Amino acid sequence: MLKLLPSQTVTNQDPQPEVAVTVTQPRRIHPWKPKTYRFNRGDQLPDYGDLLWQITDGYVRNITWTKDGEMTTLGIWGEYDFLGHALSIVTPYCLECITPVTAVLCAYPINRMHEILLHNAQQTEKLLAISHERQVYERLRSLLTWLARRFGESAPAGRMLKIGLTHQQLADLAGTTRVTVTRFMQQLERDGWIKRLPKRQILVYPTS
Known part of the structure; x- marks a missing residue:
């Protein structure tokens, strides 16, 4: 930094x-x-x-x-x-x-x-x-990875993002809608890319 x-x-x-x-x-x-x-x-x-x-x-x-x-x-x-x-x-x-x-x-x-x-x-x-990534799923995953690397704290399993961004704020960053962000956040968690925690904290698992 x-x-x-x-x-x-x-x-x-x-x-x-x-x-x-x-x-x-x-x-x-x-x-x-x-x-x-x-x-x-x-x-x-x-x-x-x-x-x-x-x-x-x-x-x-x-x-x-x-x-x-x-x-x-x-x-x-x-x-x-x-x-x-x-x-x-x-x-x-x-x-x-x-x-x-x-x-x-x-x-x-x-x-x-x-x-x-x-x-x-x-x-x-x-x-x-x-x-400008075409697929919203990949766009949101890249966004969370970038935010975690830039602002996150090191955690045993990955990077802890504590900014507490709302789904609307993530949507504004990703150029999509709040409803779409909510849907893909659920999918990203099911796919094992992230873990959502209280107070809108997000654990972002490392990518290869």
């Missing part, structure tokens, strides 16, 4: 000059420091223009929607990932918390943008490839 710490880049805020009776003092430029915020499940991370969010705990999905109101999930992001509309040309653009989230609002890390953009592009490309 790409582990990037919040940038310490200095930005300028609105100056507050001190003015004497006859002489105007130089403007004081104060460094902008990263700030940590906490959000609940279902909250949206505010858009602060060129500032970015770095997730330190929890999971976020970035979404957009068509003129007809059809929503598209562009990606799932977790610890150490940088997000923000400044990294996207998609409009509308929304960052939605799918779990409780702790995130740092930080300045645009110019000196590390190559790493950040490469990492984000690779994850988006992988999700795009999965979404």
Whole structure:
């Protein structure tokens, strides 16, 4: 996993000059420091223009929607990932918390943008490839495998996925319907690919 710490880049805020009776003092430029915020499940991370969010705990999905109101999930992001509309040309653009989230609002890390953009592009490309698998059964299996490898925890029998995605959220990622996801989740469990656990946790068995 790409582990990037919040940038310490200095930005300028609105100056507050001190003015004497006859002489105007130089403007004081104060460094902008990263700030940590906490959000609940279902909250949206505010858009602060060129500032970015770095997730330190929890999971976020970035979404957009068509003129007809059809929503598209562009990606799932977790610890150490940088997000923000400044990294996207998609409009509308929304960052939605799918779990409780702790995130740092930080300045645009110019000196590390190559790493950040490469990492984000690779994850988006992988999700795009999965979404174009023709068979929904295989698409959903590939999606769960990718999520488990990226966000899951090691378990004796495989990878434990604890994000707690709903069937509707999985459907949004896989480009299908909630009913179809429910049906194929049952089939994947019968076929021995996954085991569904309480609190929407999923044990994903290793693939060859």
